[in-house]
Amino acid sequence: MDTKSIINNELTLALSTFFEQYSQEQQLRLRSTLIAELQRLRLELEKCESNDCFKALTHQFVGIARYLQLKNTVPMANSCDQEQLKHQLSDLLNAVMDYVNER
Numbered sequence: 675m676d677t678k679s680i681i682n683n684e685l686t687l688a689l690s691t692f693f694e695q696y697s698q699e700q701q702l703r704l705r706s707t708l709i710a711e712l713q714r715l716r717l718e719l720e721k722c723e724s725n726d727c728f729k730a731l732t733h734q735f736v737g738i739a740r741y742l743q744l745k746n747t748v749p750m751a752n753s754c755d756q757e758q759l760k761h762q763l764s765d766l767l768n769a770v771m772d773y774v775n776e777r
Contacts, residue, residue, distance in 0.1 A: 685744070685769035692742050693773070705774050711738065712767040719760055732759055739766070 693701045715731055715738075722728050732754070739745065744766075754762070 682765070682769060682772075685766065686773060688744050689742065689769060689773045705770065708738070708742075708770055709767070709774070712763060712770065716760075716763050716767065719756065719763065722756070728756055728759075735759060735763060 693704065696704060715734060718727075719731050722731060
């Protein structure tokens, strides 16, 4: 199994553990909000031109990952570059969307 598959499996397991704490109705709202927020971050990252903007987006992403209890799954390096953050954001967004589609 390659590294990307391992990360995706770990993300799926972590998301499942997180969402299962909530009722079905709450899960639906949380997933919708999470997808919207991750898509917003992705769009802002594409338009980001300053270091301050990048730091703010990184801070927001790390906050979301911590809220989802993904600190052991998603690398939390505040020193990552824009491409790394873009990949981490895409991986998390794809994992959430895949999780939603599997339910």
